[in-house]
Amino acid sequence: MNLAKLKNKISFFSVQTESVQAEKGKNSNPSAFMAIVRKEFTDYIRSWRILILGVIILLACIGSLYTAITSISDAIDQAGKEAETLGSDLYLFLQLFTVSDGTLPSFITFVGFLGPLFGIALGFDAINSERNRGTLSRLLSQPIPRDYLINAKFVAALLLNVLLFFSLGLLVMAFGILILGIPPTFEEFLRIFFFLCLCIVYIAFWLNLGILFSVVFKSQATSALSSIAVWIFFNVFYSMIINLVSKSLLNPEKLTSVSEVLNKQGTVLTLMRFSPNYLFSESTTILLSPNVRSLGPLTVEQTVGAVAGPLPLSQSLLLIWPQLTGLVAATLICFAIAYLSFMRQEIRTN
Amino acid sequence: MNQTVIQLDQVSKQYDDQFAVKDLSLTISKGEIFGLLGPNGAGKTTTILMLLGLSEPTSGSVTVCGIDSVRRPIEVKRRVGYLPDNIGFYQNMTGLENLVYTAELNNLPKKQARERAEYLLEKVNLTDAAYKKTGKYSRGMKQRLGLADVLMKNPEVIILDEPTLGIDPEGVRELLKMIQELGKEEGMTVLLSSHHLHQVQQICDRVGLFVKGHLIAEGNVQTLAEQLFDSATLRITVHASPITPELIRRLQELEQVEQVQVVKSGLEITCYEDISAMISKTIVEMGSALTHISQKNFGLDEIYHRYFEGRDLRESS
Numbered sequence A: 001m002n003l004a005k006l007k008n009k010i011s012f013f014s015v016q017t018e019s020v021q022a023e024k025g026k027n028s029n030p031s032a033f034m035a036i037v038r039k040e041f042t043d044y045i046r047s048w049r050i051l052i053l054g055v056i057i058l059l060a061c062i063g064s065l066y067t068a069i070t071s072i073s074d075a076i077d078q079a080g081k082e083a084e085t086l087g088s089d090l091y092l093f094l095q096l097f098t099v100s101d102g103t104l105p106s107f108i109t110f111v112g113f114l115g116p117l118f119g120i121a122l123g124f125d126a127i128n129s130e131r132n133r134g135t136l137s138r139l140l141s142q143p144i145p146r147d148y149l150i151n152a153k154f155v156a157a158l159l160l161n162v163l164l165f166f167s168l169g170l171l172v173m174a175f176g177i178l179i180l181g182i183p184p185t186f187e188e189f190l191r192i193f194f195f196l197c198l199c200i201v202y203i204a205f206w207l208n209l210g211i212l213f214s215v216v217f218k219s220q221a222t223s224a225l226s227s228i229a230v231w232i233f234f235n236v237f238y239s240m241i242i243n244l245v246s247k248s249l250l251n252p253e254k255l256t257s258v259s260e261v262l263n264k265q266g267t268v269l270t271l272m273r274f275s276p277n278y279l280f281s282e283s284t285t286i287l288l289s290p291n292v293r294s295l296g297p298l299t300v301e302q303t304v305g306a307v308a309g310p311l312p313l314s315q316s317l318l319l320i321w322p323q324l325t326g327l328v329a330a331t332l333i334c335f336a337i338a339y340l341s342f343m344r345q346e347i348r349t350n
Numbered sequence B: 001m002n003q004t005v006i007q008l009d010q011v012s013k014q015y016d017d018q019f020a021v022k023d024l025s026l027t028i029s030k031g032e033i034f035g036l037l038g039p040n041g042a043g044k045t046t047t048i049l050m051l052l053g054l055s056e057p058t059s060g061s062v063t064v065c066g067i068d069s070v071r072r073p074i075e076v077k078r079r080v081g082y083l084p085d086n087i088g089f090y091q092n093m094t095g096l097e098n099l100v101y102t103a104e105l106n107n108l109p110k111k112q113a114r115e116r117a118e119y120l121l122e123k124v125n126l127t128d129a130a131y132k133k134t135g136k137y138s139r140g141m142k143q144r145l146g147l148a149d150v151l152m153k154n155p156e157v158i159i160l161d162e163p164t165l166g167i168d169p170e171g172v173r174e175l176l177k178m179i180q181e182l183g184k185e186e187g188m189t190v191l192l193s194s195h196h197l198h199q200v201q202q203i204c205d206r207v208g209l210f211v212k213g214h215l216i217a218e219g220n221v222q223t224l225a226e227q228l229f230d231s232a233t234l235r236i237t238v239h240a241s242p243i244t245p246e247l248i249r250r251l252q253e254l255e256q257v258e259q260v261q262v263v264k265s266g267l268e269i270t271c272y273e274d275i276s277a278m279i280s281k282t283i284v285e286m287g288s289a290l291t292h293i294s295q296k297n298f299g300l301d302e303i304y305h306r307y308f309e310g311r312d313l314r315e316s317s
Helices: A002-025 A030-046 A048-082 A084-088 A092-098 A107-123 A128-133 A136-140 A147-180 A186-216 A220-249 A258-272 A276-288 A313-344 B044-051 B073-079 B095-105 B110-123 B139-151 B169-185 B197-203 B221-228 B245-253 B276-285 B300-316
Strands: B004-015 B018-029 B033-037 B059-064 B080-083 B157-161 B189-194 B206-211 B214-219 B234-241 B257-262 B267-271 B289-297
Touching: A030 A048, A030 A147, A030 B095, A048 A092, A048 A107, A048 A147, A092 A107, A092 A147, A092 A186, A092 A276, A107 A147, A107 A186, A107 A220, A107 A276, A128 A136, A128 A186, A128 A220, A136 A147, A136 B080, A147 A186, A147 A313, A186 A220, A186 A276, A186 A313, A220 A258, A220 A276, A276 A313, B004 B044, B004 B189, B018 B044, B018 B189, B018 B214, B033 B044, B033 B169, B033 B197, B044 B059, B044 B157, B044 B189, B073 B080, B080 B139, B095 B110, B095 B139, B110 B139, B139 B157, B139 B169, B169 B189, B169 B197, B189 B197, B206 B221, B214 B221, B234 B276, B245 B257, B245 B267, B245 B276, B276 B289
Parallel strands: B033 B189, B033 B206, B080 B157, B157 B189
Antiparallel strands: B004 B018, B004 B059, B206 B214, B234 B267, B234 B289, B257 B267
């Protein structure tokens, strides 16, 4: 009896939710959204530029893996002479991603360098290519909300990113296990997982910058060049400019007290952190090198009594939390601006 | 039958301080083929975008199939097919794939979408090119594929923006025939914009003449002419010999005649009504041999041309 009542109630509820969904679903159309995502994803996979970039990234990974493995083997040999059990404390597995012998850069350097390029390549022609091909007005005359297009493009590109970088990261791990013969600890695995998530957030930032430029600039060449210009600026010139500024700020003749030195140093760091590249490199360092305990300057008083040892994962995450938030915020801001300006734009082909 | 499908009421669209469309009121009923005629930059495309809800009017109301385009554009777009003037397709997809993609955006099931796409491709004579990449399509083929694309969602209204732009005459003829057939067969309402007057004249039931954001006249070609000019609208060409000054004088004296002009092969008589019978009678009475008599309505071309000629005069005066 009670059961029957309950059943009735449940069915009543489900009917209700269905009707609510139907009302809501009048204008939302998830299958159309998925159709756009699917089509964009197929386009990405089939396009030459993504194929070429993918191959370059793959080659870079193989190269960095090779150098990492040769230099880690040396490290193991040296460490092995001192103590057999040191392996886990050294976080050898993480060094797969960070170590290099100088001939080829390490995995994180490659990702930090090629990742943004990949993001830009995915995003720079998102909207203006539709406009120039004349497909934009045709697409938007279909019964879909306008934001589906930009959202679907973002989702498709992000999906490709997640797929590529997770498969790359897992492949590197797999080869590491095969060749080195050391399995990663659970903490190491988690660190790598977080590192890969960080990579995706970082690339998503550049992707969104590309999308933003593709909305703002009508020509694809302009948006590609301006995105790359921004990337080069942050990659190369920004640190130079900050160095210049810091030289005058940290002039030893003007500095009188320790607190002033710390203060000025803090200012320089804050300036550096306006660059997404710097945020990314700081975060990766902390995530993949647990022995790094701080990002700012430390005074002797602060280090006295500290036990030198690796930080646990939770502490590492805590340390880079502001950096992570900053990167996510920058990504969202870019997307928000792109979204808003796209929604307000005129849909004329000329 | 006389159901209103498209209704524009006092619609204005302002860009900065310039009006692209001003105080436009227009009603189009079901099953009609309406031609939107005007020179480039007259506000035709703006009007169409407002109908689809892709552009918001500054003031006034737009209703399509009884639905407010400004507030519920998605429902309008479900019922209206739109062929933009610079149509493009995804070049790395085949014609069929492009159509199926459109169907997916309209929530058509895959199997049904494919069937409909194949049916429509056959209808626009593109069956052979169905599996060809659209990047290799010619302009005319693209335009025909565009027509099929518009029809994928089985719309109640189709809006075609400059459908004949850049196609060769044979292609234009074919396309116009298709549009006309579709309009009649499926009972669709067709709104088509163009600055090609002959084409509009061929297939449209009614025409609206657009200049600088104003709809200056509407109606069928005949009434359009009457609205625009209070002068004569009919031209009768007569071949006769001999043509004497007396004959010309007599013809000129006829009530309905505005002007008689001597041209190389005979006479050109501009008049208000069809009075060819009276003219031939006059000629025969005068003792001349009548070898040819034909009449011609003023086409849109002349209406258009004369309007703009007149405009220059009116503006300068």
